[in-house]
Amino acid sequence: xxxxxxxxxILKENPxxxxxxxxxLMLRAGMIRQQSQxxxxxxxxxxxxxxxxxxxxxxEQNRAGAIELSMPTLQSAELWQESGRYDDYGKxxxxxxxxxxxxxxxxxxxxxxxxxxxxxxxxxYKNLPLNLYHIQLKFRDEIRPRFGTMRSRExxxxxxxxxxxxxxxxxxxxxxxxxxxxxTFARLGVRAIPMRxxxxxxxxxxxxxxxxxxxxxxxxxxxxxxxxxxxxPSENTDFDDVAGLQAIFDKWTSVYAATSxxxxxxxxxxxxxxxxxxxxxxxxxxxxxxGTKYSEPMGAKVQGPDGKEHLVHMGSYGxxxxxxxxAIIEASHDENxxxxxxxxxxxxxxxxxxxxGDEACDxxxxxxxxxxxxxxxxxxxxxxxxxAGTKFATADLIGVPVQMIVGPRSAATGEVEVKDRKTxxxxxxxxxxxxxxxxxxx
Amino acid sequence: xxxxxxxxxILKENPxxxxxxxxxLMLRAGMIRQQSQxxxxxxxxxxxxxxxxxxxxxxEQNRAGAIELSMPTLQSAELWQESGRYDDYGKxxxxxxxxxxxxxxxxxxxxxxxxxxxxxxxxxYKNLPLNLYHIQLKFRDEIRPRFGTMRSRExxxxxxxxxxxxxxxxxxxxxxxxxxxxxTFARLGVRAIPMRxxxxxxxxxxxxxxxxxxxxxxxxxxxxxxxxxxxxPSENTDFDDVAGLQAIFDKWTSVYAATSxxxxxxxxxxxxxxxxxxxxxxxxxxxxxxGTKYSEPMGAKVQGPDGKEHLVHMGSYGxxxxxxxxAIIEASHDENxxxxxxxxxxxxxxxxxxxxGDEACDxxxxxxxxxxxxxxxxxxxxxxxxxAGTKFATADLIGVPVQMIVGPRSAATGEVEVKDRKTxxxxxxxxxxxxxxxxxxx
Numbered sequence: 001x002x003x004x005x006x007x008x009x010i011l012k013e014n015p016x017x018x019x020x021x022x023x024x025l026m027l028r029a030g031m032i033r034q035q036s037q038x039x040x041x042x043x044x045x046x047x048x049x050x051x052x053x054x055x056x057x058x059x060e061q062n063r064a065g066a067i068e069l070s071m072p073t074l075q076s077a078e079l080w081q082e083s084g085r086y087d088d089y090g091k092x093x094x095x096x097x098x099x100x101x102x103x104x105x106x107x108x109x110x111x112x113x114x115x116x117x118x119x120x121x122x123x124x125y126k127n128l129p130l131n132l133y134h135i136q137l138k139f140r141d142e143i144r145p146r147f148g149t150m151r152s153r154e155x156x157x158x159x160x161x162x163x164x165x166x167x168x169x170x171x172x173x174x175x176x177x178x179x180x181x182x183x184t185f186a187r188l189g190v191r192a193i194p195m196r197x198x199x200x201x202x203x204x205x206x207x208x209x210x211x212x213x214x215x216x217x218x219x220x221x222x223x224x225x226x227x228x229x230x231x232x233p234s235e236n237t238d239f240d241d242v243a244g245l246q247a248i249f250d251k252w253t254s255v256y257a258a259t260s261x262x263x264x265x266x267x268x269x270x271x272x273x274x275x276x277x278x279x280x281x282x283x284x285x286x287x288x289x290x291g292t293k294y295s296e297p298m299g300a301k302v303q304g305p306d307g308k309e310h311l312v313h314m315g316s317y318g319x320x321x322x323x324x325x326x327a328i329i330e331a332s333h334d335e336n337x338x339x340x341x342x343x344x345x346x347x348x349x350x351x352x353x354x355x356x357g358d359e360a361c362d363x364x365x366x367x368x369x370x371x372x373x374x375x376x377x378x379x380x381x382x383x384x385x386x387x388a389g390t391k392f393a394t395a396d397l398i399g400v401p402v403q404m405i406v407g408p409r410s411a412a413t414g415e416v417e418v419k420d421r422k423t424x425x426x427x428x429x430x431x432x433x434x435x436x437x438x439x440x441x442x
Numbered sequence: 443x444x445x446x447x448x449x450x451x452i453l454k455e456n457p458x459x460x461x462x463x464x465x466x467l468m469l470r471a472g473m474i475r476q477q478s479q480x481x482x483x484x485x486x487x488x489x490x491x492x493x494x495x496x497x498x499x500x501x502e503q504n505r506a507g508a509i510e511l512s513m514p515t516l517q518s519a520e521l522w523q524e525s526g527r528y529d530d531y532g533k534x535x536x537x538x539x540x541x542x543x544x545x546x547x548x549x550x551x552x553x554x555x556x557x558x559x560x561x562x563x564x565x566x567y568k569n570l571p572l573n574l575y576h577i578q579l580k581f582r583d584e585i586r587p588r589f590g591t592m593r594s595r596e597x598x599x600x601x602x603x604x605x606x607x608x609x610x611x612x613x614x615x616x617x618x619x620x621x622x623x624x625x626t627f628a629r630l631g632v633r634a635i636p637m638r639x640x641x642x643x644x645x646x647x648x649x650x651x652x653x654x655x656x657x658x659x660x661x662x663x664x665x666x667x668x669x670x671x672x673x674x675p676s677e678n679t680d681f682d683d684v685a686g687l688q689a690i691f692d693k694w695t696s697v698y699a700a701t702s703x704x705x706x707x708x709x710x711x712x713x714x715x716x717x718x719x720x721x722x723x724x725x726x727x728x729x730x731x732x733g734t735k736y737s738e739p740m741g742a743k744v745q746g747p748d749g750k751e752h753l754v755h756m757g758s759y760g761x762x763x764x765x766x767x768x769a770i771i772e773a774s775h776d777e778n779x780x781x782x783x784x785x786x787x788x789x790x791x792x793x794x795x796x797x798x799g800d801e802a803c804d805x806x807x808x809x810x811x812x813x814x815x816x817x818x819x820x821x822x823x824x825x826x827x828x829x830a831g832t833k834f835a836t837a838d839l840i841g842v843p844v845q846m847i848v849g850p851r852s853a854a855t856g857e858v859e860v861k862d863r864k865t866x867x868x869x870x871x872x873x874x875x876x877x878x879x880x881x882x883x884x
Binding site for chain 1: 447448449451472475477478479481482483484485486488489492507509510511512513514515516517518533534536538540541544546548555558559562563564569572574579581583585595596
């Protein structure tokens with residue numbers, strides 16, 4: 001993508017409304033724009049990051065055997081009256097009347113609808129286990145939306161729902177998602193700690209939040225430090241291996257970790273001082289086992305091997321992609337801007353000409369741009385005639401991992417300066433070496 | 443994907459509510475499920491097709507230089523009051539009040555919001571031309587939603603918006619989308635005819651609808667037959683070539699084609715009888731040039747090369763993916779089910795075992811499944827122990843282009859029967875030959 005043809009409205013000034021660094025940087029880098037209170041557009045640069053986040057989430061959901069569908073945003077009130085949550089949900093639920101005066105709502109979550117889909121078509125235990133997910137917009141009418149897309153009203157959620165014949169089966173399904181989440185967050189370049197959590201209005205008794213540590217986090221968290229050394233399950237994990245998954249779950253839940261709601265001060269103080277971690281964190285995922293909480297009132301049953309009808313045991317598993325993007329930034333930035341983990345960077349590399357129109361610069365830039373593009377890399381080519389200072393500031397702000405800077409002098413000898421955004425290290429090398437460095441790292 | 447682990451709720455009976463074949467087949471194949479009147483879930487099989495349609499739309503939008511972003515579904519009423527459309531839009535607009543009693547709406551389209559994004563950040567003609575698009579849910583509260591996702595209330599739309607300094611520039615932007623649309627529909631396996639169209643409530647004077655011919659279409663269309671012979675612009679089309687694009691536009695608009703709203707009976711009867719085409723069609727795309735209709739009331743201006751401020755000239759360009767899927771089915775099915783064009787098929791091939799658990803069958807099926815998957819093909823493996831008749835009926839119903847049928851007898855000699863869904867032709871060949879046939883056709 002040539003910057004001269006791109007739409008990336010950089011802000012020079014710090015926006016006043018942004019209280020936390022990720023919100024400030026997302027606005028400054030032209031990633032998002034607020035359209036109404038707590039409702040955002042994702043501008044092209046932000047959309048690219050969001051797409052990469054969603055892609056990784058999808059790959060790990062699919063790997064764990066979850067199947068993607070897409071449920072609509074608007075739901076009928078009737079479904080929620082069946083489960084009993086229509087009245088309970090309060091003002092966070094955006095209630096709507098259509099032109100026929102039918103009561104509708106903008107879905108804040110989809111337990112009711114997926115249970116309805118399930119009961120309409122699955123009749124036998126032979127079709128279980130089943131895990132269905134979608135990545136869809138939700139709306140929660142927060143009284144005080146804030147921190148940009150960290151706590152917005154319209155937001156994206158990946159929500160998966162598992163269905164099993166028995167509680168044991170449901171806990172295996174739970175463990176699949178537990179492992180998928182560990183892998184997902186690791187691939188996104190962040191370390192998320194699973195913590196025992198309160199199950200809130202959804203209810204149930206087996207629940208973990210996945211929390212990224214960050215000073216701006218809204219959750220208070222208490223844990224053992226050893227989490228940072230635990231090994232992430234490999235991509236060859238056998239998700240059908242009940243005992244194997246249970247062992248991973250046991251390992252990751254073997255040491256103390258809890259949010260303030262579930263905090264046990266006695267257990268925490270039993271941890272040696274040096275291993276005690278008391279911090280703030282951002283909740284980026286939440287998994288629940290809630291048994292027959294929805295299958296019972298909504299009549300979601302299957303015939304078991306015994307020929308009788310059984311209520312299915314369910315769980316739900318959420319990740320918030322539109323919250324994950326700022327959470328990643330909270331965990332990875334410096335005073336100059338964002339430092340993207342390679343897996344979610346909007347572009348893999350930037351090519352920056354110091355003199356657009358200079359014959360040697362254009363030639364070197366064109367060959368870098370063509371070579372990287374051909375190798376399947378996403379490249380942003382700053383072909384503008386902005387001042388050098390502006391270009392460098394923009395490149396650092398948007399946080400693309402590798403910058404390839406081409407000036408008339410180096411270009412004359414066929415060379416390019418390669419800067420690593422994270423370390424700041426700069427190295428001059430031939431065009432070929434620069435291409436090899438990036439394409440070898442794939 | 444193993445069918446035993448998939449979620450594809452096939453209906454054996456024809457659903458009573460479905461009046462047209464695409465709606466019937468989408469319900470029977472378990473592609474969609476109605477959640478409320480005119481509001482659908484896309485079940486896994488349908489979601490796969492929708493994703494493939496969206497991918498092709500994106501690729502062609504990007505090729506034409508359009509840039510993707512994502513605007514939210516809910517909009518503030520204020521924006522629409524600025525353009526004057528808030529009162530005009532009538533009951534199809536779903537109006538909502540949030541908990542603070544602020545008037546909101548579920549966007550039926552995004553001209554206002556994109557103009558707002560533009561005016562906030564683009565100040566100079568140097569940033570033009572610009573074309574921004576998203577693929578996002580829309581809601582139009584139709585009094586009579588019908589035909590499944592062909593005319594639903596919550597639906598997906600790709601809407602692009604172009605911004606230019608001059609009318610001439612805007613018409614070049616228009617031609618870019620005109621060509622992108624010709625390519626998009628061709629790649630989707632359908633022939634869409636561009637027709638002069640009424641501009642409806644959006645206004646303006648340069649507008650074409652893209653129409654797929656189908657007996658169930660809601661539009662009456664009149665055209666010259668020669669459209670079916672026009673060449674689709676190549677993927678190497680230079681979208682910056684103003685004259686080149688104009689020549690394509692001129693060619694495709696050189697013969698008579700219009701919907702009933704714009705029909706000129708005299709011009710139509712001037713066409714020789716044999717070339718006269720009077721039919722019904724499904725509108726799957728619509729492009730508009732509308733000049734300064736929104737930039738004027740909303741103050742979207744840029745500084746021109748003359749140093750003065752100029753209102754930008756705009757166009758908008760829509761495609762309905764959730765309508766395209768049934769439209770493709772209307773154009774491509776037989777009495778047994780759907781016949782997917784290869785580009786949008788939910789799976790590239792099915793592997794069907796006639797005897798699950800038979801050692802030879804399992805071995806041949808496994809090697810086909812592994813080989814095709816390794817070659818990057820999407821494969822549905824019917825590993826169930828359903829009856830042969832059920833399996834064949836399902837395979838024909840869901841319309842995957844190639845069926846590979848493995849029975850104990852052929853498996854014993856390492857052979858497989860390959861059936862072409864479209865022609866019905868069957869051929870027995872070795873596993874290697876079957877693999878080669880599919881992977882060579884990529």
